Amino acid sequence: MQETISFFSGFTPNDLWFLGEAALRTLWISALSITIGTILGGVFGWMLYEGKLTAALTLAPVLDIFRSVPLIIQLVLFYNFAPIVGLDLDPFGSGVVILTIYTAALVANVARGGIEAVGKPMRRAARSLGMSYWQDMRYVVLPIGGRAVFPAWVGVALGVMKDSALVSVLGYVELLKASQILITRTQEPFLILAIAGAFYFALSFPISRYAAKLEQRWAQ
Amino acid sequence: MFDYNFHWRPVLKNLPDLLGAGLLTLQVAVLAMVVGIVIGLALALIRMHMRGPLYWLATGWVELARNTPALFQLFFFGFGLGAFGLHLSPFAIVLCGLSFNCAGYLAENFRGGFQAVPETQLRAARSLGMTAWQAYTRIIIPQVFRIVYHPLTNQLVWAVLMSSLGMLVGFRELSGETQFFASRTFRIFEYFAATAVIYYVIVKIILLASRLLAARLFRY
16 A cells, blocks of 8 residues: 655654744844944934934935835845845845844834933033043943933834745745745644744844833833 | 856846835834834833733733743734634734734833823823813823833834834735845845835935924924
8 A cells, every 4th residue: 555645744853843943043133233233323323413404404314214115125135236236145135234223224213212311410510521422422422312212113023023024035944934834734824823923032032122111211 | 357257138027016015014014003002102101000900911922022022922913813713814914913022012001101190190181170181181191102102212213124024924014025035036245235215215205294394293
C-alpha cells in the first residue's frame, strides 16, 4: 500500500525555535533603526529649530515626504533604487536604511518640540550664568526638553518596532514573515498568528503603559 | 553612474488605472474611518462609563489595536479567520483590518477629548433645563469634536498610508495595482515612484481640505 504524501505538517516545538529566531531579527532591525534614527532625528530636530527659514525650506519638506508616503512603498522603492545607483544592499540593509530615515523623520518633529518646550527665559538664564551654547543645550535643554517629549518618543519607537514587520515585503524573514511561512506549511493560521501577536503585544504593551504612567507623573 | 534606463512610458500608459486605484484607496480609507469613528466612540464611552465584561472587551480591543502591527491585524483578518472557515474578500480584509485599527486609536483620542471637557459643562447644561441628550449633542459633543478634529485628520492620513498594506493580502488598491503592473513590466522602480507621488498628493489634499474645513467650522 502506498503511503500518501502530505505537503503539510503540524506545528512542532522546532517551529517555536524558528519563530524565536525571527523575533530576534525583528528586535535587532528595530533596535538598530531606532537607535541610529533617534540620533539622526535629534540632529534634524535641532536643525529645524535653529535653521529657521533655511531648514523650513529644505529639510522640512524632505522629512515630510517620508511621513506622507507609505513605509511599504518607501521600502520597495529604495530596495529597487539602490542597485540603480550601484549600491549592493540586501533586504536587511535596505530595511535598516529606510526604517532609520523614517524614524529620523518622526523623531525630528519630536525633538524640535522638545527644544521648543524649554522656555526662552530659562535658556537666557542659563546663558546669563555663563554657560556656553552647548552647555546650555547639554545641561538645560536636554534634561528638560527630553523629559517633556520622552513619552512621544516612546510612541515613535514602538511604532517603528511594529512597522518593522513591513520589511518582510523585501523578503527579510522577521517575525511576521516567519509566521507566514509557517502558516503555509502547517495550515494552522490561528495558533501561529496568536503567538506572533502575543510577542508584539508583550513587548509593546508594558512599554506604552510605562510611558503613559511617566507622562502622568511628570505632568503633575 | 546610471547604468539603468528609466522607462516611464508604461507608467504613463497605466496612469489612469493608478489614479483609479488611488480613488479606491481613498474610498477604503474613508470607509474604515467612518466605521472606526462609530466603533471608537462606542469603545470610548464603554471604557468611561461601564464596568464588567464589556469594559474588558473594549479595553482588550483598544490595547490589541494599539500594540500589534497593523500588518498583523490584516493577516489576522486574512488568514486567521480562515481557521474558522471564514474567508473574506481582499477588500473586506483591508476594511476590517483598518477599521479595527482606527477604532482602537480613535477610542483613545475620543476618551482624551471627553476628559478634556469639564464635567461642570454637563451639569450647567442640565441645570439650564436641557435633557441629557440635548446636553450631549449641543454642549459636549461640539467641544469634543473641536479637540479631536486634528487627531481625526491625522488618523485619516494614517488610514490612507496603512491601506497600502492591502498589497500584501491581494487587494488591488493603489499599492496592489502598482505591484500588479510592476510585476508585469518589471519596471518596479518607475511604477513605485509614481505611486509614491500619488500617495503624497492624496495626503496633501486631505491635509489641505481638513485645514479649509477647520477654518470654516471653527470660526468662533
